[in-house]
Amino acid sequence: MTDVALNIPKPAAAIDRERIAAFGFSLPSLLILVGVFALPLAQLLGVSVVGPDGKLTFANYSRLFGTPYYLGVIWNSLRLALLTTLITLAIGFPASFALARARGVLRSLLLATLFLPLAASVIVKAFAWTILLRSDGVINQALMLFGVIHDPIRMIFTETALIVGSVNIFLPFMILPIYAVVAQLDHRLSEAAATLGASPLVAFWRVIVPLTLPGIIAGVALVFSLSVSAYVVPTLLIGERYPTLATTIAKAYLLAREPGFGAAAGVTLLVIAIIVVALSARLGQQERAR
Amino acid sequence: MIARLSIGLAWTMAIGAAVFLLAPLAVIAAASFSPTPVFDLPTDGASLRWYSRIGRLEGFWPALSLSMQIAMLSTAISLVMGTLAAIAITRGKLPGATAFATALVSPLMMPGLVLGIALLQYFRAIGFTATWSALLVAHLVVTLPYVARTMIAGLARFDFTLIEAARTLGCTYPGSILRVMVPALAPSFLVAGLFSFLASFDNYPVSIFLTDVRTKTLPIKMLQYIEEAPDPTLAALSTLILAGTIVLLVLSDRVVGLHRMAGTAD
Numbered sequence: 288m289t290d291v292a293l294n295i296p297k298p299a300a301a302i303d304r305e306r307i308a309a310f311g312f313s314l315p316s317l318l319i320l321v322g323v324f325a326l327p328l329a330q331l332l333g334v335s336v337v338g339p340d341g342k343l344t345f346a347n348y349s350r351l352f353g354t355p356y357y358l359g360v361i362w363n364s365l366r367l368a369l370l371t372t373l374i375t376l377a378i379g380f381p382a383s384f385a386l387a388r389a390r391g392v393l394r395s396l397l398l399a400t401l402f403l404p405l406a407a408s409v410i411v412k413a414f415a416w417t418i419l420l421r422s423d424g425v426i427n428q429a430l431m432l433f434g435v436i437h438d439p440i441r442m443i444f445t446e447t448a449l450i451v452g453s454v455n456i457f458l459p460f461m462i463l464p465i466y467a468v469v470a471q472l473d474h475r476l477s478e479a480a481a482t483l484g485a486s487p488l489v490a491f492w493r494v495i496v497p498l499t500l501p502g503i504i505a506g507v508a509l510v511f512s513l514s515v516s517a518y519v520v521p522t523l524l525i526g527e528r529y530p531t532l533a534t535t536i537a538k539a540y541l542l543a544r545e546p547g548f549g550a551a552a553g554v555t556l557l558v559i560a561i562i563v564v565a566l567s568a569r570l571g572q573q574e575r576a577r
Numbered sequence: 578m579i580a581r582l583s584i585g586l587a588w589t590m591a592i593g594a595a596v597f598l599l600a601p602l603a604v605i606a607a608a609s610f611s612p613t614p615v616f617d618l619p620t621d622g623a624s625l626r627w628y629s630r631i632g633r634l635e636g637f638w639p640a641l642s643l644s645m646q647i648a649m650l651s652t653a654i655s656l657v658m659g660t661l662a663a664i665a666i667t668r669g670k671l672p673g674a675t676a677f678a679t680a681l682v683s684p685l686m687m688p689g690l691v692l693g694i695a696l697l698q699y700f701r702a703i704g705f706t707a708t709w710s711a712l713l714v715a716h717l718v719v720t721l722p723y724v725a726r727t728m729i730a731g732l733a734r735f736d737f738t739l740i741e742a743a744r745t746l747g748c749t750y751p752g753s754i755l756r757v758m759v760p761a762l763a764p765s766f767l768v769a770g771l772f773s774f775l776a777s778f779d780n781y782p783v784s785i786f787l788t789d790v791r792t793k794t795l796p797i798k799m800l801q802y803i804e805e806a807p808d809p810t811l812a813a814l815s816t817l818i819l820a821g822t823i824v825l826l827v828l829s830d831r832v833v834g835l836h837r838m839a840g841t842a843d
Contacts, residue, residue: 516782519781554691
């Protein structure tokens with residue numbers, strides 16, 4: 288806040304009026320946040336620990352964490368998120384450096400390739416991957432045309448298809464936060480490091496990586512929390528063979544009518560998301576404090 | 578040497594990422610002109626027949642109309658509510674402003690599906706069963722974080738002394754907001770509105786739990802078509818939605834510039 292006018296003392300009545308205005312301004316958003324976000328989530332927590340007889344029970348959670356099948360489901364969600372996060376980071380980190388160096392038309396073009404998929408519907412993109420990866424799909428047709436393979440490879444409904452689709456859909460969420468930080472980097476910093484005798488690798492690890500860490504943390508948190516709860520991508524690209532927490536929740540509500548169990552799975556997914564957000568906020572703060 | 582290698586790697590990754598990101602969009606556009614019902618690329622002759630079938634998809638027009646209504650209304654309401662909240666937050670007169678700002682943006686990081694089932698149960702419990710209104714209210718939670726995030730960032734750079742100046746010159750407070758602040762922040766409003774509209778228009782995980790047999794949004798209908806009988810009509814529909822998105826993006830680029838959107842988007 289560099290607002291000089293704020294430092295001029297004001298009469299108490301004016302300050303009170305501004306306080307009241309601030310409260311009034313935030314009231315509609317606050318009502319939505321409490322009434323349509325916080326309360327429903329609190330109720331969900333309640334539903335997950337109340338049995339059909341109305342008594343407190345942890346049966347839903349012991350079913351979720353005590354059955355090998357459902358432990359596998361939780362692991363499937365985490366595995367999808369971990370792989371997606373690692374691969375998008377490996378592609379996105381170097382790519383955002385190139386993006387930050389690009390100028391003029393090239394920069395506009397590259398940014399457009401980021402924004403267009405980001406603005407396109409997830410359903411449209413997942414559908415496109417089903418067309419690409421089908422046995423009679425574009426990739427198999429091309430491979431057979433060039434004589435690389437003779438018989439079509441089975442790609443759709445495999446874990447490879449799932450990961451490829453997921454990386455494709457969440458990659459912009461990794462690149463944009465890292466790019467936002469890299470674009471602010473002073474390129475003279477690595478020159479300064481070199482002048483002071485640091486090799487390019489050392490300069491990269493000790494100067495560039497720490498400076499881009501806030502962007503990396505933001506990107507990792509965003510991609511992880513989005514992919515751990517992805518629903519459309521696993522539904523269309525792998526289906527029943529790879530049940531995740533998200534597909535289990537949908538099934539519990541839409542097919543099996545087991546709201547208590549679905550709520551427990553929902554709370555679990557929520558806790559994972561909260562842990563990721565809290566960790567990233569904490570790491571981000573430590574970065575700023577240094 | 579290492580420096581040159583790493584720059585080469587960076588460019589390879591960037592170009593590779595660009596091709597990889599555009600691949601599904603290009604394929605869907607190509608498949609929409611397919612002359613046959615299987616998704617052949619139109620190698621010999623393109624066909625527009627799938628486009629003429631979009632309107633005949635079962636339940637397409639009501640779904641499109643519903644999605645448009647909900648997306649436009651929730652965006653408009655969120656823009657007003659989110660901007661007011663962002664003013665309160667950035668003016669620093671609100672106790673707990675930082676916590677409030679974090680809370681406002683937090684639904685963005687929460688799994689949409691979980692919000693969907695939570696709302697399903699909550700609306701049932703309080704007896705709020707009107708599908709259309711329930712969808713609209715639920716979409717406010719989806720769109721408000723986008724508006725709040727963009728407007729807080731935009732207002733943090735806005736010089737509020739301009740408002741004081743306008744008032745000194747005889748403008749009322751609402752008048753000074755409308756005639757000084759709104760024009761100055763037009764780019765932020767545009768970005769916030771665009772993200773918010775797309776977030777609502779595309780939303781699947783929240784809507785799926787709040788719709789009934791007769792009232793379905795477009796994404797729900799689309800997933801249903803894809804699972805039941807995928808044919809190039811869906812590719813044609815997807816291509817039209819993409820074309821609409823491109824128009825929106827080009828317009829925003831003209832007004833704001835994509836590189837500024839990349840900055841304000843976070």
